[in-house]
Amino acid sequence: xxxxxxxxxxxxxxxxxxxxxxxxxxxxxxxxxxxxxxxxxxxxxxxxxxxxxxxxxxxxxxxxxxxxxxxxxxxxxxxxxxxxxxxxxxxxxxxxxxxxxxxxxxxxxxxxxxxxxxxxxxxxxxxxxxxxxxxxxxxxxxxxxxxxxxxxxxxxxxxxxxxxxxxxxxxxxxxxxxxxxxxxxxxxxxxxxxxxxxxxxxxxxxxxxxxxxxxxxxxxxxxxxxxxxxxxxxxxxxxxxxxxxxxxxxxxxxxxxxxxxxxxxxxxxxxxxxxxxxxxxxxxxxxxxxxxxxxxxxxxxxxxxxxxxxxxxxxxxxxxxxxxxxxxxxxxxxxxxxxxxxxxxxxxxxxxxxxxxxxxxxxxxxxxxxxxxxxxxxxxxxxxxxxxxxxxxxxxxxxxxxxxxxxxxxxxxxxxxxxxxxxxxxxxxxxxxxxxxxxxxxxxxxxxxxxxxxxxxxxx
Amino acid sequence: xxxxxxxxxxxxxxxxxxxxxxxxxxxxxxxxxxxxxxxxxxxxxxxxxxxxxxxxxxxxxxxxxxxxxxxxxxxxxxxxxxxxxxxxxxxxxxxxxxxxxxxxxxxxxxxxxxxxxxxxxxxxxxxxxxxxxxxxxxxxxxxxxxxxxxxxxxxxxxxxxxxxxxxxxxxxxxxxx
Numbered sequence: 001x002x003x004x005x006x007x008x009x010x011x012x013x014x015x016x017x018x019x020x021x022x023x024x025x026x027x028x029x030x031x032x033x034x035x036x037x038x039x040x041x042x043x044x045x046x047x048x049x050x051x052x053x054x055x056x057x058x059x060x061x062x063x064x065x066x067x068x069x070x071x072x073x074x075x076x077x078x079x080x081x082x083x084x085x086x087x088x089x090x091x092x093x094x095x096x097x098x099x100x101x102x103x104x105x106x107x108x109x110x111x112x113x114x115x116x117x118x119x120x121x122x123x124x125x126x127x128x129x130x131x132x133x134x135x136x137x138x139x140x141x142x143x144x145x146x147x148x149x150x151x152x153x154x155x156x157x158x159x160x161x162x163x164x165x166x167x168x169x170x171x172x173x174x175x176x177x178x179x180x181x182x183x184x185x186x187x188x189x190x191x192x193x194x195x196x197x198x199x200x201x202x203x204x205x206x207x208x209x210x211x212x213x214x215x216x217x218x219x220x221x222x223x224x225x226x227x228x229x230x231x232x233x234x235x236x237x238x239x240x241x242x243x244x245x246x247x248x249x250x251x252x253x254x255x256x257x258x259x260x261x262x263x264x265x266x267x268x269x270x271x272x273x274x275x276x277x278x279x280x281x282x283x284x285x286x287x288x289x290x291x292x293x294x295x296x297x298x299x300x301x302x303x304x305x306x307x308x309x310x311x312x313x314x315x316x317x318x319x320x321x322x323x324x325x326x327x328x329x330x331x332x333x334x335x336x337x338x339x340x341x342x343x344x345x346x347x348x349x350x351x352x353x354x355x356x357x358x359x360x361x362x363x364x365x366x367x368x369x370x371x372x373x374x375x376x377x378x379x380x381x382x383x384x385x386x387x388x389x390x391x392x393x394x395x396x397x398x399x400x401x402x403x404x405x406x407x408x409x410x411x412x413x414x415x416x417x418x419x420x421x422x423x424x425x426x427x428x429x430x431x432x433x434x435x436x437x438x439x440x441x442x443x444x445x446x447x448x449x450x451x452x453x454x455x456x457x458x459x460x
Numbered sequence: 461x462x463x464x465x466x467x468x469x470x471x472x473x474x475x476x477x478x479x480x481x482x483x484x485x486x487x488x489x490x491x492x493x494x495x496x497x498x499x500x501x502x503x504x505x506x507x508x509x510x511x512x513x514x515x516x517x518x519x520x521x522x523x524x525x526x527x528x529x530x531x532x533x534x535x536x537x538x539x540x541x542x543x544x545x546x547x548x549x550x551x552x553x554x555x556x557x558x559x560x561x562x563x564x565x566x567x568x569x570x571x572x573x574x575x576x577x578x579x580x581x582x583x584x585x586x587x588x589x590x591x592x593x594x595x596x597x598x599x600x601x602x603x604x605x606x607x608x609x610x611x612x613x614x615x616x617x618x619x620x621x622x623x624x625x626x627x628x629x630x631x632x633x634x635x636x637x
Contacts, residue, residue, distance in 0.1 A: 200502070
C-alpha cells in the first residue's frame with residue numbers, strides 16, 4: 001500500500017460516494033422492503049397489543065431482548081477495537097476503522113428500537129428519562145434497566161462524537177471536491193477545517209482522549225447489559241461471570257460483523273486497494289482469538305454450574321442440551337464454537353468470500369447464543385408450575401429480520417454519503433510506510449558499504 | 461478600524477521543502493524580526509510540526525479532567541436527589557436512603573459523558589473551529605500539498621518571499637486581510 005499516491009486515495013474514496021456497483025441499489029431495495037415489513041409488524045402489534053408477539057408468562061423477555069443484546073453486542077467491536085488499535089498505534093486499522101465505527105452507531109440505533117418495541121406501550125418510553133412524575137416519584141436508579149438507559153445514551157453519544165471528530169478532516173476533503181447539496185452538507189459538517197497545524201495538534205489530542213474514554217465505556221455498557229440478567233434471581237442468569245462473558249461475546253459478534261461489512265464494502269465500493277488481504281488476515285486472527293476467549297468463558301460457565309450442584313441451575317443446563325431448546329444450543333455450539341476453527345487456516349483467511357460466509361455463520365451462532373441466554377432459563381425457572389415452552393411468533397420474527405434490513409440500509413446510506421475509508425489516515429499510513437521502507441533501504445545500503453569496506457581492508 | 465494583515469501563502473509539493481522553508485523563516489525572524497506568525501497547512505498530521513513551529517499551548521486534557529469530575533458530581537447529585545425525593549414519598553424500610561454502590565454506575569456513565577463533551581468543547585476552542593474558510597485557502601492542501609501562511613510586516617514582504625522562494629514552492633500568493 002506504500003506506493004499509492006495521495007491524490008489517488010482521494011479520487012478512489014470520493015468515487016465510492018458517487019458510483020457504487022449496481023448491486024448496492026439491489027441491497028438497498030431489499031433492506032427497504034424488510035424495513036417496510038417490520039413497520040407493518042410493529043403497527044399490527046401496536047394496534048392489537050403485545051399478545052400478538054406471543055409473549056406470555058413466563059416468557060416476559062424473548063426475541064426482542066435477545067435482539068437488543070445482539071445489536072448492543074454488535075456495536076462493541078467497532079468503536080472499542082478502533083479505540084484500542086488507535087491507542088496501540090496499530091496502523092492496519094486505518095482503512096477499516098471508519099466503517100467499523102459507523103457500524104457501532106447504527107447497531108446502537110437498531111438496538112435502541114427493541115426496548116421500545118418490547119415495552120408494548122411505546123408511548124410510555126419517556127418514563128426512563130430522569131425526571132419525576134406527578135407524584136414526585138423518580139425513575140428507579142437502583143434498577144439495571146435504568147443503568148442501561150444511562151449507559152446506552154452515553155455510549156451512543158460518545159460513539160457518534162468519536163466517529164464525527166475522526167471524520168472532520170475527511171469531510172473537508174469532500175467539501176473541497178463536492179458540488180450541490182453535498183458541498184453544502186460537507187461545508188457545514190467540516191466546520192471550516194483547513195488542515196492547519198493548530199487544528200491537527202488539537203485534533204490528535206482530542207481523538208486520543210476520546211479513545212481513552214471509549215474503551216472503558218464500551219466494556220461498562222455490555223457489563224451493564226449483562227447486569228440486566230445477572231442481577232435477577234432467574235437460574236442461569238444469576239451468574240457472576242456474565243459481564244465478561246457478555247463483553248467477550250459482544251466483541252466476537254462485532255468482529256464477525258466487521259468481516260462481513262469488510263467484504264461487502266470492498267466489493268460494492270471497489271475498495272480492493274485499501275481493504276487488503278493483509279488487513280483481512282489480521283482482523284480474522286483477532287476474531288479467532290476473541291472467539292477462543294468467548295468459548296473459554298462459555299465452557300467455564302457450564303463447568304461452574306455443574307460443580308455448584310445447584311438444583312435449578314443444573315436443571316436449566318440439562319434442559320438446554322436435551323430439552324425443547326436443544327437445537328438452538330447445539331446450533332450455537334456448531335456455529336460459534338466449531339466453525340471458528342476454520343479461521344486457523346491461512347488459505348481460508350485469505351479467501352474473501354469464504355470469510356464472508358463464515359462471518360455470517362459466526363453471527364448466526366452469536367444470535368442463537370443471545371436467544372439461548374434469554375428464553376430457556378425462563379422456560380424452566382424456580383417455579384415449575386409456570387414452566388412453558390414458547391417460540392417467537394411471526395411478529396417477533398418479522399421485526400427481527402426487519403432489524404437486519406434497517407441496520408444494513410442505514411449503514412449503506414452512510415457509506416454512500418460519507419467516506420467509509422479514512423482518506424487522511426490512509427495517507428498517513430502510506431507516508432509512514434514509505435519513510436520506514438526508505439529507512440530500511442538506507443540501512444541495507446550502509447550495511448553493504450560496511451561489508452565492502454571490511455573486505456577491502458582484509459584484502460590490503 | 462482593524463489593522464490590515466499582510467500574508468504570504470506558499471504551497472509546497474512535500475513536507476521536507478515546507479520544513480526547510482519554516483527553518484529559513486525562523487532564521488530570518490531571528491535576524492530581522494520579520495515574521496509575525498507562521499501557520500502550516502497539511503493534508504495529514506505531522507508530529508514533527510511542534511519541533512519546527514514551537515509548542516502549541518492546548519491544555520485540552522484539563523478540560524477533560526474538569527468535565528469528568530463535574531460529570532461525577534452532577535450525576536451523584538441527580539441520583540442522590542432522586543433517592544432523597546423518593547424517600548419522602550416511598551419510605552425504603554431499613555435500606556439506605558442514598559445507596560452508594562448502585563449510584564456508582566450512574567456516576568461512572570456521567571463521568572464519561574461529561575468528560576467526552578468537555579473534551580469536544582476544548583477541541584473546538586483550541587482548534588478555532590467552527591470558523592469561516594479563508595479566501596486564500598488552497599483546496600490542494602486537502603489532497604497532497606503543504607502550505608505555509610506567514611503573517612509579515614509590509615516592509616519585510618520581499619525578504620520573506622525570497623526565503624519561501626529558496627525552498628522551491630509551487631506557488632506563492634500575497635494576501636491582505
